[in-house]
Amino acid sequence: MNYLELSIEIPRSNPDLSDILVAFLAEQNFDSFSEEGGKLLAYVEEKKYSKADVDEILAQFGVTATEKLIPQENWNKQWEENFSPIVVDENLAIKAPFHTDTFDTKHTIVIEPKMSFGTGHHATTSMMCRLIAELDLNGKVGLDMGCGTGILAIYASILGASKIYAIDIDDWAFENTVENAERNGVSNIVASCGDVQDIPEVEYDFVFANINLNILKKQIPTYARLMKKGAVLLLSGFFFTEIDQIKDVCASCGLSYAKCLTSEEWTACVFEK
Numbered sequence: 001m002n003y004l005e006l007s008i009e010i011p012r013s014n015p016d017l018s019d020i021l022v023a024f025l026a027e028q029n030f031d032s033f034s035e036e037g038g039k040l041l042a043y044v045e046e047k048k049y050s051k052a053d054v055d056e057i058l059a060q061f062g063v064t065a066t067e068k069l070i071p072q073e074n075w076n077k078q079w080e081e082n083f084s085p086i087v088v089d090e091n092l093a094i095k096a097p098f099h100t101d102t103f104d105t106k107h108t109i110v111i112e113p114k115m116s117f118g119t120g121h122h123a124t125t126s127m128m129c130r131l132i133a134e135l136d137l138n139g140k141v142g143l144d145m146g147c148g149t150g151i152l153a154i155y156a157s158i159l160g161a162s163k164i165y166a167i168d169i170d171d172w173a174f175e176n177t178v179e180n181a182e183r184n185g186v187s188n189i190v191a192s193c194g195d196v197q198d199i200p201e202v203e204y205d206f207v208f209a210n211i212n213l214n215i216l217k218k219q220i221p222t223y224a225r226l227m228k229k230g231a232v233l234l235l236s237g238f239f240f241t242e243i244d245q246i247k248d249v250c251a252s253c254g255l256s257y258a259k260c261l262t263s264e265e266w267t268a269c270v271f272e273k
Contacts, residue, residue, distance in 0.1 A: 002045070002046040002047075002069060002070065002071055003043050003044065003045060003046060003069075003070040004043070004044050004045075004046050004049050004067055004068070004069060004070065005041055005042070005043055005067070005068045005069075005070055006025075006030075006041070006042045006043075006044070006054070006065040006066070006067055007039050007040075007041055007065060007066045007068070008021060008039060008040045008041075008042065008058070008063055008064075008065045009038065009039055009063065009064075010035075010038055010039060010040055010063075011063075012038065012239075015212060015213075015237075015238075015239070016211075016212035016213070016214065016215070016237075017061060017063070018035060018040045019212070020061070021040055021042070021057075021058075021061065021063075022040070022042075022170075023170060024057045025042050025044075025054070025057070026170075026172065028044070028049075028050060028053055028054055028057070029044050029045065029048035029049070030042045030043060030044040031043065031044065031045075035122055042065075043070075046069065084099075085099050085101050085103070086126065087103060087105060088105075088126050088129045088130060088133075089105075089130060089133070090104075090105055090106065091105060091106045091107065091129075091130075091133040092105055092106065092107050092108070092109065092129055092133065092155065093105040093107070093108045093109070094108075094109050094111055094129075094151065095108065095109075095110055095111070096110065096111060096112055097110055097112050097183070107155070107158050107159075109151060109154055109155060109158070109184055110180075110183050110184055111149050111150075111151055111154075111180050111183075112149075112176075112179065112180065112183065122266075123263040123264040123266040124210050124236040124237050124266050124268060125151065125152075125210060125236075126263070127236055127261045127262075127263055127266070127267075127268035128152055128208060128210050128234055128236050128268050129151075129152070129155060130261060130268075131234050131261065131268055131270055132152065132155055132156060132159065132208070132234065133155075133159070135159070135206065135232065136160075137156055137159045137160050137161040137205075137206065138159075138160035138161075139160065139161075139162050140156075140160075140161050140162060140205035140206055141161070141162055141163045141164075141165075141202060141203070141204055141205050142156055142161055142163075142164045142165070142204055142205055142206040142207060142208065143164070143165045143166075143167070143199060143202075143204050143206075143207045143208070143223070143226070144156070144164055144165070144166040144167070144208045144209075145167055145196075145199070145207065145208065145209040145211065145219065145223070146167070146168055146169070146209055146210060146211040146215075146237075147166035147167060147168045147173060147174070147177045147191065148168060148173050148176070148177070148210075149173070149176050149177065149180055150166055150176065150177030150178075150180045150181055150189065150191065151180070152208045152210065153166040153177065153181070153186075153189045153191075153208075154180060154181055154184050154186050154189070156206070156208070157181075157186045157188055157189060158184075158186070161188070161206075162188060163188050163189075163190065164188065164189050164190070165189075165190045165192070165199070165200050165202065166189050166190065166191040166192070167191075167192050167193075167194050167195075167198060167199060168193060168194075169193070169194065169195050170193070171193045173193075174191050174192060174193040177189065177191045178191050196218070196219045196222050199222060199226065201226070202226065203226065203227075203228045204223075204226050204227050204228065204231055205227075205228055205230075205231050205232075206231060206232050206233070206234070207223045207226075207227060207231070207232075207233045207234070208234045209223065209233070209234070209235050209236075209237075210235070210236040210237050210268075211237045212237045212238065213237065213238040213239075213242050213245065213246070215237075216235055216237065216238065216246060216249075217245065217246070217249050220233075220235075220246075220249045220250060220253055220255075221249075221253050223253075224250070224253035224254060224255055224273065225253075227255075227273045228273070229273055230272070230273065231272070231273045232258075232270060232271070232272055232273075233250070233255060233270070233271040233272070233273070234268065234269070234270055235268065235269050235271070236266065236267065236268035236269070237266075238266070238267060239265050239266060239267065240262050240265055240266070240267045241265075242267075243260065243267050243269065246269060247269075250271045254273060255271040255272065255273055256271060256272050256273075257269065257270075257271055258270040258271060258272050
């Protein structure tokens with residue numbers, strides 16, 4: 001079977017558009033997604049592609065797509081090229097099931113992303129992993145909000161967390177988290193499909209949220225309310241130019257700014273209660 005690749009330029013002013021388009025395109029039989037150089041790459045079997053329907057969706061958001069045919073014999077190669085292994089400092093290597101590489105890192109996580117973001121390739125995910133590596137998570141209970149592939153929750157478990165609640169609004173992301181947890185021998189992640197109102201009423205030692213600016217600003221008060229005194233909040237999914245907006249919301253919720261990392265104009269921050 002042949003595949004089509006759609007390359008969609010995502011405006012810098014609207015980075016959360018990627019997540020929105022993934023949701024819409026998944027309903028149009030697209031089964032794989034990745035991000036590369038500010039573009040969303042979406043893949044669909046050629047026989048299942050409805051150009052008229054997709055063009056209508058893209059027009060709603062003022063974007064267009066460039067199409068490229070990928071013959072059947074090249075599909076596996078294309079997939080593997082888009083999901084190459086990544087090494088996050090000396091602490092963590094992230095690879096897909098088809099990778100045979102071995103790494104001289106403290107930990108290795110195997111992720112099959114399917115339609116979920118969080119392969120480690122995006123700057124926000126790799127920065128979150130760097131910040132997580134600095135935490136003492138032994139015996140701690142945490143929340144991974146917008147879990148995607150589940151990579152952050154899996155990493156927390158590997159680093160000693162006792163239980164992690166992982167939530168995503170998309171059912172394919174929730175299912176992907178469950179599959180990836182099993183793939184990595186992790187059994188203490190409680191994954192569910194839901195939104196901020198579905199967060200379990202538990203006192204959390206840590207909260208991870210790699211989403212986008214607008215959603216974070218709405219949800220931070222809930223995170224803060226459920227965090228124990230001394231708990232940490234790791235946030236990403238927004239540009240460095242937007243960091244003051246995040247700081248203001250966190251300050252209003254009794255959270256103190258600790259530090260941040262920046263990469264490719266993206267930012268990841270740590271706050272404490």
